[in-house]
Amino acid sequence: MATVTFDQATRIYPKAERPAVDALDLEIADGEFLVLVGPSGCGKSTSLRMLAGLEEVDAGSVLIGDRDVTDRPPKDRDIAMVFQNYALYPHMTVGENMGFALKLAGVDKAERARRVAEAAKILDLSEYLDRRPKALSGGQRQRVAMGRAIVRSPQVFLMDEPLSNLDAKLRVQTRTQIAALVKRLGTTTVYVTHDQVEAMTMGDRVAVLKDGVLQQCDTPGELYDRPANVFVAGFIGSPAMNLVTGQAVEGGVRVGGAVLPVPREQLARAAAGNGQVTVGFRPEAMHLVGPGQGLPVLVNVVEQLGSDAFLYTKLADEETDDVLHPSDVVVRTEPRSAAAAGQKLWLGVREGALHVFDASTQQRVD
């Protein structure tokens, strides 16, 4: 087991204009499950591959434990990786796939068989040890890839979107299994995904990347409750947080025809840039209030999920029913609420649930 440290690690691909990963600083504790999340192309895989030694580090360094591994080849790093397409050796059986690293390391045959059998038992693969990967289902292949990683008992597990080739149901099932397995083994893990739900449910901490730059690294709870900037606020959570930009006025922020109240001091700092303030409120932070009291909205679509209902609404004018802003405001309500499409409602934001960002810097203001 070991810690992992990225110290100003940077990767610039040849002929690229900007770094794929830009001065990444991350400290991952021993035994921690860290998830790297972000939209496609933000540099998650590149970061992981830098840690694996598959990608050069152009500036900064990468440490595993206390050892600077920046210039070490993959095989000297004592890591195991699960690839998105699993990268199983097609001509080897499941057992040979799992035992290949041990064989190369010179582990004797009996010991190898014992450890492969043990891993296969954990992953429910015992009856498939003599099969080839092409005779397995997607979920089984995924487990073989996991098995190949765990038989080695490495210092660090690296996983690059290991669930993205599974169907939705299996993905949810496997998600919990992987999290539980890794917790039990207590191995430091860096896990890459573009799916924020996966990130939130699996990670001890979640690092959000955008355009190669680390936006925030925190526990799922903190990330949800106190997003550091507008990007994180909009990326984490499903449905996403409602974000609206408006002019700072006396007592709050003008959104459409209404003014959302913001404490004076907070408002002053948020408006310091250009007087514009971005406010965010999550769907579940809203409640219905009497006419003329809060934000007037026009219901567009009602989504019944059984456990709750989501209202997709548009900001509307106070007096007329004109839509003021094209973006959606999503509201979570009781299931089977009486709201119907075309109806006009007034919304209040729960006390203390309003996120305030400086519209010029996009940063959070408390």
Place this chain on the structure above:
Amino acid sequence: MTIASQSSREAQTASPPAAAPAAPDRTPARRRTTLTRNRWGYAYVAPFFLVFGAFSLYPFVYTAWVSLHRTSLSNIDGGTWVGLENYRNLLTSEFFWNAARNTLTIGILATVPQLCLALGLAHLLNYKLRHRTFFRTVMLMPYATSIAAATLVFSQLFGRDYGLINTALEAVGLNRIDWEGGTWSSQVAIAVIVTWRWTGYNALIYLAAMQSIPGELYEAAEIDGASRWKQFLNVTIPSLRPTILFTVVVSTIGAVQLFGEPLLFAGNGTTSGGSSGQYQTLGLLMYQQGWSNFHIGQAATTAWAMFMIILVIVGLNAVIGRLRSRADR
């Protein structure tokens, strides 16, 4: 196209009444429909079979017919029927066994290093080299060179008195070798020419196959701790197995039919394969029988023997491949 689509429409509309009354035995009716429906398909593939018949199947069968006669080139249809006598003669002829042995040894000397070299070269070319296209073109150049030109150059290299190789041998204090005169030396020299000509061709086939191996496999192997060499052994070679089998079959067929190189290596146009037949191959023997000794029936017999040998080798390869893939499952 119009004709084809019309006729197929006709066939469709015509078939139901034909099939309807004879419900119990529907199969003949259906077969008739598919035949009519496929008529144009057969018409389209017919040219190939006509050419194949005229230039492959007919000579093939005719050679078999000729091999059962005692006949000469000038009077090819007027020979006398001798049954299997030509085959008996062939199998008891020391020339045949000598040529068969030479073909085998030259074949091994040429094919094995050629394919190993080709694998190595392909592996090197698969790295991200600068001027990669240039190297790939260079690889194919020997293949594009005519045998005559190549053999001429190599005869010079292997010459006894003024050859470059002997000069080099002498320079480092070794004895000259009479390359053409010795059994092993002449066979090695011919194998070198064959290898030179075909290595690049095979390397390009391997290279194409290598480029379809996913890069992730190498990355996984690297993380598993495999050195470059172990990656080559454990990822590249197994992925190339079908390709290797293919090149083995093609090179083997080429080796059994080896003709131009030994003929031109002799330098004087004789088909005896050296003063004591030390490098006479089956191809040369066949030519000698038919065109030097005017015994075309005997030559046809040798041709059939060569064909049988190829058939056996290819068959063995197929069986081995089948067994392997069954063991793989």
